[in-house]
Amino acid sequence: MPAPRHIAVLGGGLTGLSSAFHLSRRFPDASITLLERQSKLGGWVRSDKVIVENVGSGGSPATVLLEGGPRTLRPNAKSVLELINLLGLDSAVITTSKSSPAAKTRFLQIPELPGLLPIPSSVASLLSSPLRSILLTAVGREIFRRSNRPKGIKDESLDRFMTRRFGEPFARTFGSALIHGIYATDSKKLSVRAAFPSLWEAEERGWGSVVVGFLRGSKFKLKSDYDLGGTIQLMHNASVYSFRGGMQTLTNALELSLSVRPNVKILRDTQVSSLRLQKSKAFEISLSSGAALSPTHVISTLSLPVLQNILPDPGALPHLTANPYSSVTVVNLVFPAPPSEIHPEGFGYLIPRPTTGYSSESPRFLGTVFDSCSLSAQDTPAPLTKLTVMMGGPYPALTEEHMSLPFIKRHLEDHLQRSLPDPVYWKVRRNDNCIPTLTPGHLERMQELRNVLWERWEGRLEVIGAGVGGVSVGDCVDAGKRAGEAWS
Incomplete structure (x- = not known):
C-alpha cells in the first residue's frame, strides 16, 4: 500500500486527538487534517474550574475543579502513560494511594435497603459484611459448578454469563452495578466478550470455572511498544490518578502539541456532510x-450512527447502527462542609439494577463519586466537599424534576443516611448518547466491518473509537495509537 500523502481524521474527541498525534509522528511527510464539528476539542472530556463563594467561617472563595466526563484513570492503561511521558505532563499528575480510603473502600447502595454497604476488600471485612451470603455462595459454588456454557454459543450478555456462573443475586447486585459505573447501561444488553473478554477467557482456561481460570493465570500478553519514560515510577503505589487541572489537561496538551506541528491542520466548527471514494482512489470529503x-487516507472516530449518516450509500458499511447508545446526566455538587460531615470515607458508591427493573418510579441514580476523597489536590484547601452524581443510562428519560436540586438532595440524604446542607454550587450536564452499548455479537460484527473496509475501501478508511473497541480513556487513546499501523 502506498504511504499516505494526506490523512483526514474525522472527529476531535480523545480518539481523534490521539490518532492525529500518533499519525503525525508515524508519517511526518504526510499532511494531516483533523476535523471537528464543535469549537472545542476533546469530546466528552470537560474540566471546569469554578470559583465557589462563601466557603468556611470567613466566607472566603475557593477554586474547585469539576469534571463533566471521565474523572480518574488507572495506571494499567499504558497508552495514556505514554502520552504523559511524550507530552511532558509528569508534574501535572496527582495520584490516589492504594492505601487511601478512596482506594480501599467502595460502596453499594441497594435500592431496596437504606444507606450504603461497603464492598468487602479483605477476608475479615467479608466475614462481617451483609453481602457475605451473596459473595460466599456465588464464589464457592462457582468453583465446583460444572461447565454450563451452551454448545456453539459465541457470545452472551454479561448478566446471562454472571447468572449462569455465579447466580442471579450476584449478577444483579454486583454485575449490574459494575456496568452502571462503566457503561451506564443494562448488563442484560452488554456483550461479555466485547466488554470483559478476560471473563470469557477465564471460563475457558478454568474448564468452565471462572474462578479456577483466574487462579491459573492468563496467557494474554499486553503489547509493549510504549515509550513510558519514568511514568511507571510515577505510578508506584497509585490506585487511580488524574491531573491537577483535571482530565482536560490531557486533551489540551494534545491540542497544543498538534497546533505546533507543521504537518497538522485543525479545522474546528467544521461539519462533515459526506464521505465518498472517488474513481481516482482518493476520498472526497464534503463539508x-x-x-x-x-x-x-481517512480515520473516522465519529460515532457509528454519525458515520452512517455521511456515507452516500447507507449500506456501504455494515453494522453501523447495530448498537444503542446510553445518555448520562452528570450532576456536580459542592457542599460547604468537610467530607467527614457529608459522606463516609471511600471512593463512592454504585447502585445495582432494582428488583423491579428500570421502571419510571425509580430515581434514576446510577452512582455517586466522592471526588474530595480522592482528588482534593485539585481544589483550593477549604472546608468543602465535592461529589458527582451520575443519572440516566438504562432508565427512562429524566424529567426536570429528576434534575432538580431538591430531588437530588433528597435521594442523596436517603443514600447517605444523614442530613445535608444546601450546596454552595451545583451544575447539571447532560451527555446525550455518550457511551455505546456493545451488544452480544459485537466482536463478530466489527470483524465483518473491518473485512468490508479492506475489500471495498482497500484499507485506506479505518473506523475506530468507543463504538468499535473499548470505551475507557485508555482504550480510546490506544485506538488512536494503533490508527494507520497497516499503512506503514
Missing part, C-alpha cells in the same frame, strides 16, 4: 461550508 477535501 457543510461548501468546501471539500481529497485525502488519500
